[in-house]
Amino acid sequence: MADLDSIFSDDWGADHRSGIVAVVGQPNVGKSTLINAILGQKIAIVTSKPQTTRQRQLGIYTAADAQVLFVDTPGIHTPQTHLGEAMLGAARHALRDADAVLWLLDASRVPNAADRRISDMLRQLAEKKPLILALNKADLLAADADLSGHLALCDHHCALQTSAIKGQGIDALLEALLPVLPLGPRYYPAEQASDANLRFLAAELIREKVIEHTSDEIPYAVAVEITRFREGAQRTQIEATIFVERNSQKGIIIGKRGAMIKRIGSAARGELQALLEATVRLDLRVKLLRNWRSNPDFMRRLGYASPKRARN
Incomplete structure:
Protein backbone atom coordinates (compact mmCIF):
# COMPACT_ATOMS: atom_id res chain seq x y z
CA MET A 1 0.00 0.00 0.00
CA LEU A 181 -17.68 2.61 -7.22
CA PRO A 182 -17.61 4.95 -4.21
CA LEU A 183 -16.00 8.36 -4.30
CA GLY A 184 -12.50 8.20 -2.91
CA PRO A 185 -8.78 8.75 -3.43
CA ARG A 186 -6.18 6.84 -5.37
CA TYR A 187 -4.66 4.16 -3.13
CA TYR A 188 -1.71 3.10 -5.28
CA PRO A 189 0.67 5.01 -7.55
CA ALA A 190 -0.67 5.31 -11.09
CA GLU A 191 2.13 3.19 -12.55
CA GLN A 192 1.59 0.24 -10.18
CA ALA A 193 -0.36 -2.70 -11.69
CA SER A 194 -0.25 -5.23 -8.84
CA ASP A 195 0.44 -5.52 -5.13
CA ALA A 196 2.30 -8.82 -5.58
CA ASN A 197 6.01 -8.94 -4.78
CA LEU A 198 8.59 -10.34 -7.20
CA ARG A 199 9.10 -13.59 -5.29
CA PHE A 200 5.37 -14.34 -5.54
CA LEU A 201 5.28 -13.50 -9.25
CA ALA A 202 8.34 -15.66 -9.89
CA ALA A 203 6.78 -18.65 -8.13
CA GLU A 204 3.55 -18.20 -10.09
CA LEU A 205 5.34 -17.99 -13.44
CA ILE A 206 7.27 -21.18 -12.71
CA ARG A 207 4.05 -22.94 -11.69
CA GLU A 208 2.41 -21.73 -14.90
CA LYS A 209 5.17 -23.34 -16.98
CA VAL A 210 4.88 -26.61 -15.06
CA ILE A 211 1.14 -26.66 -15.80
CA GLU A 212 1.64 -25.83 -19.48
CA HIS A 213 4.23 -28.55 -20.07
CA THR A 214 2.83 -31.49 -18.09
CA SER A 215 -0.17 -33.81 -18.02
CA ASP A 216 -3.60 -33.20 -16.48
CA GLU A 217 -2.84 -34.77 -13.09
CA ILE A 218 0.10 -32.49 -12.36
CA PRO A 219 -1.41 -28.96 -11.99
CA TYR A 220 -3.39 -29.69 -8.85
CA ALA A 221 -0.51 -31.44 -7.08
CA VAL A 222 2.19 -28.82 -7.72
CA ALA A 223 3.38 -26.03 -5.46
CA VAL A 224 6.38 -23.76 -6.02
CA GLU A 225 8.49 -22.13 -3.32
CA ILE A 226 11.21 -19.57 -4.04
CA THR A 227 14.17 -20.46 -1.82
CA ARG A 228 16.57 -17.80 -3.10
CA PHE A 229 15.96 -14.51 -4.90
CA ARG A 230 19.02 -12.34 -5.27
CA GLU A 231 19.17 -9.34 -7.57
CA GLY A 232 22.71 -8.46 -8.64
CA ALA A 233 24.29 -5.86 -10.88
CA GLN A 234 24.84 -8.36 -13.70
CA ARG A 235 22.02 -10.85 -13.20
CA THR A 236 19.29 -12.06 -10.87
CA GLN A 237 19.69 -15.48 -9.28
CA ILE A 238 16.52 -17.42 -8.49
CA GLU A 239 16.33 -20.85 -6.89
CA ALA A 240 12.98 -22.60 -6.58
CA THR A 241 11.62 -25.91 -5.33
CA ILE A 242 8.71 -27.59 -7.12
CA PHE A 243 6.74 -29.73 -4.68
CA VAL A 244 4.68 -32.74 -5.79
CA GLU A 245 2.67 -35.38 -3.93
CA ARG A 246 3.79 -38.60 -5.65
CA ASN A 247 6.99 -40.04 -7.06
CA SER A 248 5.32 -40.55 -10.42
CA GLN A 249 4.64 -36.81 -10.61
CA LYS A 250 8.24 -36.07 -9.77
CA GLY A 251 9.35 -38.29 -12.63
CA ILE A 252 7.02 -36.56 -15.08
CA ILE A 253 8.31 -33.10 -14.18
CA ILE A 254 11.97 -34.12 -14.35
CA GLY A 255 11.45 -36.10 -17.55
CA LYS A 256 13.78 -38.50 -19.32
CA ARG A 257 17.36 -37.42 -18.63
CA GLY A 258 16.04 -34.16 -17.22
CA ALA A 259 14.50 -33.06 -20.52
CA MET A 260 11.19 -31.83 -19.08
CA ILE A 261 12.63 -29.82 -16.21
CA LYS A 262 14.98 -28.15 -18.71
CA ARG A 263 12.03 -27.19 -20.92
CA ILE A 264 10.13 -25.83 -17.93
CA GLY A 265 13.17 -23.90 -16.74
CA SER A 266 13.86 -22.41 -20.16
CA ALA A 267 10.26 -21.24 -20.60
CA ALA A 268 10.10 -19.78 -17.08
CA ARG A 269 13.46 -18.06 -17.46
CA GLY A 270 12.28 -16.26 -20.59
CA GLU A 271 9.22 -14.81 -18.86
CA LEU A 272 11.17 -13.94 -15.71
CA GLN A 273 13.75 -12.03 -17.74
CA ALA A 274 10.96 -10.09 -19.44
CA LEU A 275 9.35 -9.35 -16.07
CA LEU A 276 12.56 -8.30 -14.34
CA GLU A 277 14.20 -6.75 -17.41
CA ALA A 278 17.41 -8.49 -16.42
CA THR A 279 19.40 -11.64 -17.08
CA VAL A 280 18.14 -14.46 -14.86
CA ARG A 281 19.88 -17.59 -13.65
CA LEU A 282 17.17 -20.03 -12.66
CA ASP A 283 17.82 -23.24 -10.74
CA LEU A 284 14.92 -25.65 -10.22
CA ARG A 285 14.65 -28.74 -8.06
CA VAL A 286 11.74 -31.13 -7.60
CA LYS A 287 10.85 -32.45 -4.15
CA LEU A 288 8.31 -35.01 -2.94
CA LEU A 289 5.98 -33.92 -0.12
CA ARG A 290 3.13 -36.36 0.16
CA ASN A 291 -0.38 -34.92 0.59
CA TRP A 292 0.86 -31.35 0.94
CA ARG A 293 -2.60 -30.08 -0.07
CA SER A 294 -3.90 -31.44 3.24
CA ASN A 295 -1.00 -30.05 5.29
CA PRO A 296 -2.12 -26.76 6.92
CA ASP A 297 1.38 -25.86 8.13
CA PHE A 298 2.89 -26.22 4.66
CA MET A 299 0.06 -24.27 3.05
CA ARG A 300 0.57 -21.41 5.49
CA ARG A 301 4.28 -21.49 4.63
CA LEU A 302 3.35 -20.91 0.99
CA GLY A 303 0.93 -18.12 1.89
CA TYR A 304 -2.35 -19.99 1.46
CA ALA A 305 -5.09 -19.37 4.00
CA SER A 306 -5.53 -22.03 6.66
CA PRO A 307 -8.53 -24.36 6.22
CA LYS A 308 -10.08 -23.13 9.48
CA ARG A 309 -9.99 -19.53 8.25
CA ALA A 310 -11.33 -20.56 4.87
CA ARG A 311 -14.59 -21.74 6.45
CA ASN A 312 -15.27 -18.42 8.20
Whole structure:
Protein backbone atom coordinates (compact mmCIF):
# COMPACT_ATOMS: atom_id res chain seq x y z
CA MET A 1 0.00 0.00 0.00
CA ALA A 2 1.29 3.46 -0.81
CA ASP A 3 2.24 5.85 2.00
CA LEU A 4 -0.23 8.41 3.38
CA ASP A 5 1.26 11.29 1.40
CA SER A 6 0.56 9.38 -1.82
CA ILE A 7 -2.95 8.41 -0.76
CA PHE A 8 -4.03 11.92 0.22
CA SER A 9 -2.23 13.76 -2.56
CA ASP A 10 -3.84 16.48 -4.68
CA ASP A 11 -3.88 14.45 -7.92
CA TRP A 12 -7.50 13.37 -7.48
CA GLY A 13 -10.60 15.52 -7.53
CA ALA A 14 -13.85 15.51 -5.63
CA ASP A 15 -15.44 13.25 -8.26
CA HIS A 16 -12.62 10.68 -8.24
CA ARG A 17 -13.80 7.11 -7.66
CA SER A 18 -11.92 4.15 -6.25
CA GLY A 19 -12.91 0.76 -4.96
CA ILE A 20 -12.46 -2.98 -4.81
CA VAL A 21 -14.10 -5.20 -7.43
CA ALA A 22 -14.23 -8.93 -6.67
CA VAL A 23 -13.97 -10.94 -9.90
CA VAL A 24 -15.72 -14.27 -9.38
CA GLY A 25 -16.85 -17.24 -11.42
CA GLN A 26 -16.28 -20.90 -12.05
CA PRO A 27 -12.75 -22.23 -12.63
CA ASN A 28 -11.36 -21.58 -16.12
CA VAL A 29 -14.03 -19.05 -17.07
CA GLY A 30 -11.43 -16.40 -17.96
CA LYS A 31 -11.06 -14.25 -14.83
CA SER A 32 -7.28 -13.93 -14.95
CA THR A 33 -7.28 -13.44 -18.72
CA LEU A 34 -9.82 -10.63 -18.38
CA ILE A 35 -7.85 -8.82 -15.67
CA ASN A 36 -4.65 -9.09 -17.71
CA ALA A 37 -6.54 -7.67 -20.71
CA ILE A 38 -7.91 -4.74 -18.69
CA LEU A 39 -4.46 -3.88 -17.33
CA GLY A 40 -2.70 -4.41 -20.64
CA GLN A 41 -0.07 -6.57 -18.97
CA LYS A 42 0.30 -9.93 -17.31
CA ILE A 43 -0.10 -9.94 -13.53
CA ALA A 44 -1.90 -13.30 -13.20
CA ILE A 45 -0.92 -16.64 -14.71
CA VAL A 46 -3.21 -18.12 -17.32
CA THR A 47 -3.48 -21.75 -18.45
CA SER A 48 -6.07 -23.99 -20.06
CA LYS A 49 -6.40 -25.95 -16.80
CA PRO A 50 -9.10 -25.00 -14.26
CA GLN A 51 -8.26 -23.80 -10.72
CA THR A 52 -4.99 -22.19 -11.79
CA THR A 53 -5.51 -19.20 -9.48
CA ARG A 54 -5.09 -20.29 -5.85
CA GLN A 55 -4.75 -17.04 -3.94
CA ARG A 56 -6.28 -13.60 -4.00
CA GLN A 57 -4.40 -11.45 -6.50
CA LEU A 58 -4.81 -7.71 -6.94
CA GLY A 59 -4.78 -6.00 -10.33
CA ILE A 60 -4.71 -2.20 -10.22
CA TYR A 61 -6.35 -0.23 -13.02
CA THR A 62 -5.80 3.54 -12.92
CA ALA A 63 -7.55 6.16 -15.03
CA ALA A 64 -7.59 9.94 -14.73
CA ASP A 65 -10.74 9.92 -12.62
CA ALA A 66 -10.75 6.46 -11.04
CA GLN A 67 -8.74 3.60 -9.64
CA VAL A 68 -10.13 0.07 -9.63
CA LEU A 69 -8.63 -2.69 -7.51
CA PHE A 70 -9.60 -5.92 -9.25
CA VAL A 71 -9.36 -8.94 -6.95
CA ASP A 72 -8.70 -12.05 -9.03
CA THR A 73 -10.25 -14.83 -6.95
CA PRO A 74 -9.80 -18.61 -7.21
CA GLY A 75 -12.53 -20.29 -9.23
CA ILE A 76 -15.54 -21.10 -7.04
CA HIS A 77 -15.91 -24.87 -6.83
CA THR A 78 -16.75 -27.68 -4.41
CA PRO A 79 -13.52 -28.25 -2.44
CA GLN A 80 -12.03 -31.73 -2.07
CA THR A 81 -8.86 -30.86 -0.10
CA HIS A 82 -7.69 -28.35 2.50
CA LEU A 83 -6.16 -26.37 -0.38
CA GLY A 84 -9.55 -26.31 -2.09
CA GLU A 85 -11.16 -25.05 1.12
CA ALA A 86 -8.55 -22.30 1.36
CA MET A 87 -9.20 -21.31 -2.26
CA LEU A 88 -12.95 -21.12 -1.65
CA GLY A 89 -12.30 -19.11 1.51
CA ALA A 90 -10.24 -16.60 -0.47
CA ALA A 91 -13.17 -16.07 -2.84
CA ARG A 92 -15.61 -15.61 0.05
CA HIS A 93 -13.40 -13.05 1.79
CA ALA A 94 -12.99 -11.13 -1.46
CA LEU A 95 -16.78 -10.91 -1.81
CA ARG A 96 -17.20 -9.62 1.73
CA ASP A 97 -14.56 -6.91 1.25
CA ALA A 98 -15.61 -5.75 -2.22
CA ASP A 99 -17.40 -2.54 -3.17
CA ALA A 100 -18.75 -4.21 -6.31
CA VAL A 101 -18.79 -7.68 -7.87
CA LEU A 102 -17.94 -8.74 -11.41
CA TRP A 103 -19.33 -12.21 -12.14
CA LEU A 104 -17.93 -13.93 -15.21
CA LEU A 105 -20.14 -16.54 -16.82
CA ASP A 106 -19.18 -18.74 -19.75
CA ALA A 107 -21.60 -17.53 -22.42
CA SER A 108 -20.71 -20.45 -24.70
CA ARG A 109 -22.42 -23.06 -22.52
CA VAL A 110 -25.70 -23.47 -20.66
CA PRO A 111 -25.60 -22.45 -16.95
CA ASN A 112 -25.27 -25.44 -14.62
CA ALA A 113 -25.56 -26.33 -10.94
CA ALA A 114 -22.18 -24.77 -10.15
CA ASP A 115 -23.37 -21.44 -11.55
CA ARG A 116 -26.49 -21.65 -9.40
CA ARG A 117 -24.34 -22.28 -6.31
CA ILE A 118 -22.37 -19.14 -7.12
CA SER A 119 -25.64 -17.25 -7.46
CA ASP A 120 -26.65 -18.44 -3.99
CA MET A 121 -23.27 -17.37 -2.57
CA LEU A 122 -23.63 -13.92 -4.09
CA ARG A 123 -27.05 -13.50 -2.51
CA GLN A 124 -25.57 -14.44 0.88
CA LEU A 125 -22.37 -12.38 0.77
CA ALA A 126 -22.92 -9.56 -1.69
CA GLU A 127 -26.67 -9.01 -1.95
CA LYS A 128 -26.52 -5.22 -1.56
CA LYS A 129 -23.42 -4.67 -3.70
CA PRO A 130 -23.55 -3.62 -7.36
CA LEU A 131 -23.23 -6.73 -9.53
CA ILE A 132 -21.96 -6.58 -13.11
CA LEU A 133 -22.62 -9.73 -15.13
CA ALA A 134 -20.00 -10.38 -17.82
CA LEU A 135 -20.97 -13.05 -20.34
CA ASN A 136 -17.46 -14.08 -21.34
CA LYS A 137 -16.26 -16.09 -24.35
CA ALA A 138 -18.78 -14.18 -26.46
CA ASP A 139 -16.55 -14.76 -29.48
CA LEU A 140 -17.74 -18.39 -29.42
CA LEU A 141 -21.44 -17.47 -29.60
CA ALA A 142 -23.73 -17.93 -32.55
CA ALA A 143 -25.52 -14.79 -33.70
CA ASP A 144 -28.87 -16.10 -32.44
CA ALA A 145 -27.59 -17.50 -29.12
CA ASP A 146 -30.14 -17.50 -26.30
CA LEU A 147 -28.61 -16.01 -23.14
CA SER A 148 -31.83 -15.69 -21.15
CA GLY A 149 -30.77 -18.51 -18.81
CA HIS A 150 -27.57 -16.64 -17.93
CA LEU A 151 -29.40 -13.37 -17.30
CA ALA A 152 -31.98 -15.06 -15.07
CA LEU A 153 -29.37 -16.39 -12.62
CA CYS A 154 -29.34 -13.25 -10.49
CA ASP A 155 -30.38 -9.64 -10.14
CA HIS A 156 -27.67 -7.49 -11.68
CA HIS A 157 -26.86 -3.84 -12.20
CA CYS A 158 -26.09 -4.54 -15.85
CA ALA A 159 -24.99 -7.37 -18.14
CA LEU A 160 -22.69 -7.27 -21.13
CA GLN A 161 -20.75 -9.58 -23.40
CA THR A 162 -16.97 -9.88 -23.29
CA SER A 163 -14.20 -11.90 -24.86
CA ALA A 164 -11.24 -11.75 -22.51
CA ILE A 165 -8.96 -13.66 -24.85
CA LYS A 166 -9.65 -11.21 -27.71
CA GLY A 167 -9.92 -8.09 -25.55
CA GLN A 168 -13.49 -7.41 -26.66
CA GLY A 169 -15.97 -5.55 -24.46
CA ILE A 170 -13.29 -4.14 -22.13
CA ASP A 171 -14.18 -0.47 -22.64
CA ALA A 172 -17.89 -1.14 -22.12
CA LEU A 173 -17.12 -3.13 -18.99
CA LEU A 174 -15.10 -0.28 -17.48
CA GLU A 175 -17.81 2.22 -18.40
CA ALA A 176 -20.29 0.09 -16.45
CA LEU A 177 -18.02 -0.46 -13.45
CA LEU A 178 -16.61 2.98 -12.71
CA PRO A 179 -19.90 4.77 -11.88
CA VAL A 180 -20.89 2.18 -9.24
CA LEU A 181 -17.68 2.61 -7.22
CA PRO A 182 -17.61 4.95 -4.21
CA LEU A 183 -16.00 8.36 -4.30
CA GLY A 184 -12.50 8.20 -2.91
CA PRO A 185 -8.78 8.75 -3.43
CA ARG A 186 -6.18 6.84 -5.37
CA TYR A 187 -4.66 4.16 -3.13
CA TYR A 188 -1.71 3.10 -5.28
CA PRO A 189 0.67 5.01 -7.55
CA ALA A 190 -0.67 5.31 -11.09
CA GLU A 191 2.13 3.19 -12.55
CA GLN A 192 1.59 0.24 -10.18
CA ALA A 193 -0.36 -2.70 -11.69
CA SER A 194 -0.25 -5.23 -8.84
CA ASP A 195 0.44 -5.52 -5.13
CA ALA A 196 2.30 -8.82 -5.58
CA ASN A 197 6.01 -8.94 -4.78
CA LEU A 198 8.59 -10.34 -7.20
CA ARG A 199 9.10 -13.59 -5.29
CA PHE A 200 5.37 -14.34 -5.54
CA LEU A 201 5.28 -13.50 -9.25
CA ALA A 202 8.34 -15.66 -9.89
CA ALA A 203 6.78 -18.65 -8.13
CA GLU A 204 3.55 -18.20 -10.09
CA LEU A 205 5.34 -17.99 -13.44
CA ILE A 206 7.27 -21.18 -12.71
CA ARG A 207 4.05 -22.94 -11.69
CA GLU A 208 2.41 -21.73 -14.90
CA LYS A 209 5.17 -23.34 -16.98
CA VAL A 210 4.88 -26.61 -15.06
CA ILE A 211 1.14 -26.66 -15.80
CA GLU A 212 1.64 -25.83 -19.48
CA HIS A 213 4.23 -28.55 -20.07
CA THR A 214 2.83 -31.49 -18.09
CA SER A 215 -0.17 -33.81 -18.02
CA ASP A 216 -3.60 -33.20 -16.48
CA GLU A 217 -2.84 -34.77 -13.09
CA ILE A 218 0.10 -32.49 -12.36
CA PRO A 219 -1.41 -28.96 -11.99
CA TYR A 220 -3.39 -29.69 -8.85
CA ALA A 221 -0.51 -31.44 -7.08
CA VAL A 222 2.19 -28.82 -7.72
CA ALA A 223 3.38 -26.03 -5.46
CA VAL A 224 6.38 -23.76 -6.02
CA GLU A 225 8.49 -22.13 -3.32
CA ILE A 226 11.21 -19.57 -4.04
CA THR A 227 14.17 -20.46 -1.82
CA ARG A 228 16.57 -17.80 -3.10
CA PHE A 229 15.96 -14.51 -4.90
CA ARG A 230 19.02 -12.34 -5.27
CA GLU A 231 19.17 -9.34 -7.57
CA GLY A 232 22.71 -8.46 -8.64
CA ALA A 233 24.29 -5.86 -10.88
CA GLN A 234 24.84 -8.36 -13.70
CA ARG A 235 22.02 -10.85 -13.20
CA THR A 236 19.29 -12.06 -10.87
CA GLN A 237 19.69 -15.48 -9.28
CA ILE A 238 16.52 -17.42 -8.49
CA GLU A 239 16.33 -20.85 -6.89
CA ALA A 240 12.98 -22.60 -6.58
CA THR A 241 11.62 -25.91 -5.33
CA ILE A 242 8.71 -27.59 -7.12
CA PHE A 243 6.74 -29.73 -4.68
CA VAL A 244 4.68 -32.74 -5.79
CA GLU A 245 2.67 -35.38 -3.93
CA ARG A 246 3.79 -38.60 -5.65
CA ASN A 247 6.99 -40.04 -7.06
CA SER A 248 5.32 -40.55 -10.42
CA GLN A 249 4.64 -36.81 -10.61
CA LYS A 250 8.24 -36.07 -9.77
CA GLY A 251 9.35 -38.29 -12.63
CA ILE A 252 7.02 -36.56 -15.08
CA ILE A 253 8.31 -33.10 -14.18
CA ILE A 254 11.97 -34.12 -14.35
CA GLY A 255 11.45 -36.10 -17.55
CA LYS A 256 13.78 -38.50 -19.32
CA ARG A 257 17.36 -37.42 -18.63
CA GLY A 258 16.04 -34.16 -17.22
CA ALA A 259 14.50 -33.06 -20.52
CA MET A 260 11.19 -31.83 -19.08
CA ILE A 261 12.63 -29.82 -16.21
CA LYS A 262 14.98 -28.15 -18.71
CA ARG A 263 12.03 -27.19 -20.92
CA ILE A 264 10.13 -25.83 -17.93
CA GLY A 265 13.17 -23.90 -16.74
CA SER A 266 13.86 -22.41 -20.16
CA ALA A 267 10.26 -21.24 -20.60
CA ALA A 268 10.10 -19.78 -17.08
CA ARG A 269 13.46 -18.06 -17.46
CA GLY A 270 12.28 -16.26 -20.59
CA GLU A 271 9.22 -14.81 -18.86
CA LEU A 272 11.17 -13.94 -15.71
CA GLN A 273 13.75 -12.03 -17.74
CA ALA A 274 10.96 -10.09 -19.44
CA LEU A 275 9.35 -9.35 -16.07
CA LEU A 276 12.56 -8.30 -14.34
CA GLU A 277 14.20 -6.75 -17.41
CA ALA A 278 17.41 -8.49 -16.42
CA THR A 279 19.40 -11.64 -17.08
CA VAL A 280 18.14 -14.46 -14.86
CA ARG A 281 19.88 -17.59 -13.65
CA LEU A 282 17.17 -20.03 -12.66
CA ASP A 283 17.82 -23.24 -10.74
CA LEU A 284 14.92 -25.65 -10.22
CA ARG A 285 14.65 -28.74 -8.06
CA VAL A 286 11.74 -31.13 -7.60
CA LYS A 287 10.85 -32.45 -4.15
CA LEU A 288 8.31 -35.01 -2.94
CA LEU A 289 5.98 -33.92 -0.12
CA ARG A 290 3.13 -36.36 0.16
CA ASN A 291 -0.38 -34.92 0.59
CA TRP A 292 0.86 -31.35 0.94
CA ARG A 293 -2.60 -30.08 -0.07
CA SER A 294 -3.90 -31.44 3.24
CA ASN A 295 -1.00 -30.05 5.29
CA PRO A 296 -2.12 -26.76 6.92
CA ASP A 297 1.38 -25.86 8.13
CA PHE A 298 2.89 -26.22 4.66
CA MET A 299 0.06 -24.27 3.05
CA ARG A 300 0.57 -21.41 5.49
CA ARG A 301 4.28 -21.49 4.63
CA LEU A 302 3.35 -20.91 0.99
CA GLY A 303 0.93 -18.12 1.89
CA TYR A 304 -2.35 -19.99 1.46
CA ALA A 305 -5.09 -19.37 4.00
CA SER A 306 -5.53 -22.03 6.66
CA PRO A 307 -8.53 -24.36 6.22
CA LYS A 308 -10.08 -23.13 9.48
CA ARG A 309 -9.99 -19.53 8.25
CA ALA A 310 -11.33 -20.56 4.87
CA ARG A 311 -14.59 -21.74 6.45
CA ASN A 312 -15.27 -18.42 8.20
